[in-house]
Amino acid sequence: MGASIEVADILRVAGPAFRTSRAGHLSLAELKVMSAIEACRTAALGGHVEGCDDCGHLRIAYNSCRNRHCPRCQGAAARDWLTERQADLLPVGYFHVVFTLPAEIGAVAFQNKAAVYDLLFRASTQTMTTIAADPRHLGARIGLTAVLHTWGSAMTHHPHVHMIVPGGGLSPDGTRWIASRLDFLLPVRVLGALFRRLFLEGLVALHAGGKLAFHGTLAHLADPRAFARHLAPVRAKRWVVYAKPPFAGPQAVLAYLSRYTHRVAISSRRITAFDGRAVTAH
Ligand SMILES: [Zn+2]
Numbered sequence: 001m002g003a004s005i006e007v008a009d010i011l012r013v014a015g016p017a018f019r020t021s022r023a024g025h026l027s028l029a030e031l032k033v034m035s036a037i038e039a040c041r042t043a044a045l046g047g048h049v050e051g052c053d054d055c056g057h058l059r060i061a062y063n064s065c066r067n068r069h070c071p072r073c074q075g076a077a078a079r080d081w082l083t084e085r086q087a088d089l090l091p092v093g094y095f096h097v098v099f100t101l102p103a104e105i106g107a108v109a110f111q112n113k114a115a116v117y118d119l120l121f122r123a124s125t126q127t128m129t130t131i132a133a134d135p136r137h138l139g140a141r142i143g144l145t146a147v148l149h150t151w152g153s154a155m156t157h158h159p160h161v162h163m164i165v166p167g168g169g170l171s172p173d174g175t176r177w178i179a180s181r182l183d184f185l186l187p188v189r190v191l192g193a194l195f196r197r198l199f200l201e202g203l204v205a206l207h208a209g210g211k212l213a214f215h216g217t218l219a220h221l222a223d224p225r226a227f228a229r230h231l232a233p234v235r236a237k238r239w240v241v242y243a244k245p246p247f248a249g250p251q252a253v254l255a256y257l258s259r260y261t262h263r264v265a266i267s268s269r270r271i272t273a274f275d276g277r278a279v280t281a282h
């Protein structure tokens with residue numbers, strides 16, 4: 001990659017003029033992100049000394065900003081996440097499972113991100129653990145790693161959860177491993193039906209508890225009857241759950257997911273040129 005240009009370099013050069021020209025139009029949150037990225041791993045944030053007890057070697061390093069929008073910090077966080085998740089992998093077969101919300105829910109989720117994403121996580125993981133524990137299916141206590149994917153505009157917003165699930169789990173008494181078949185973990189139609197029930201029950205409870213907000217074209221959904229009408233077609237249709245062994249193994253799925261777990265708007269890797277005025281990125 002050679003001497004690459006980083007987002008921080010661009011902000012340091014062009015940031016002051018940008019702040020002046022956009023004065024009054026930048027939010028406090030945006031200004032804070034800019035300052036954090038500019039100061040990351042510079043003397044501005046101070047430093048620390050790392051020393052080796054054995055050889056006495058000392059290394060002085062500037063502190064990181066740890067801002068979730070900083071390409072430098074998030075790149076390092078993504079690498080750490082991948083290393084830790086790969087260390088978690090058991091020597092068994094794995095399944096890649098995806099729970100997706102129907103389009104009708106996407107717009108509601110877009111206006112109620114925290115509440116609906118939390119519910120999506122709870123409903124999907126509870127679905128997996130419940131069906132896996134059922135003696136008619138696997139009859140085992142399973143573990144899983146779940147990652148939420150949420151981007152897109154209001155129109156293209158299809159939040160979904162990716163899961164990496166071992167093909168098996170602990171017996172109810174915790175004494176032995178119960179393995180699933182190599183090519184089949186749990187029936188996706190059963191998963192889809194329980195996921196639909198758990199999610200919709202949770203969503204209606206959030207609505208009843210006044211935990212959902214509706215704006216613009218969705219404003220009418222604040223009315224419980226209008227909301228029930230909006231959900232009627234969603235109740236009737238099949239909720240699709242994907243569950244298959246990954247072709248390239250669980251490592252490949254984790255690597256794919258790690259590119260998104262700590263995603264920033266633009267990573268420094270995409271920037272190819274900066275002449276002090278214009279940025280070129282691919
Ligand atoms: Zn940083």
Ligand SMILES: [Zn+2]
Binds near residue numbers: 149
């Ligand atoms: Zn995804």
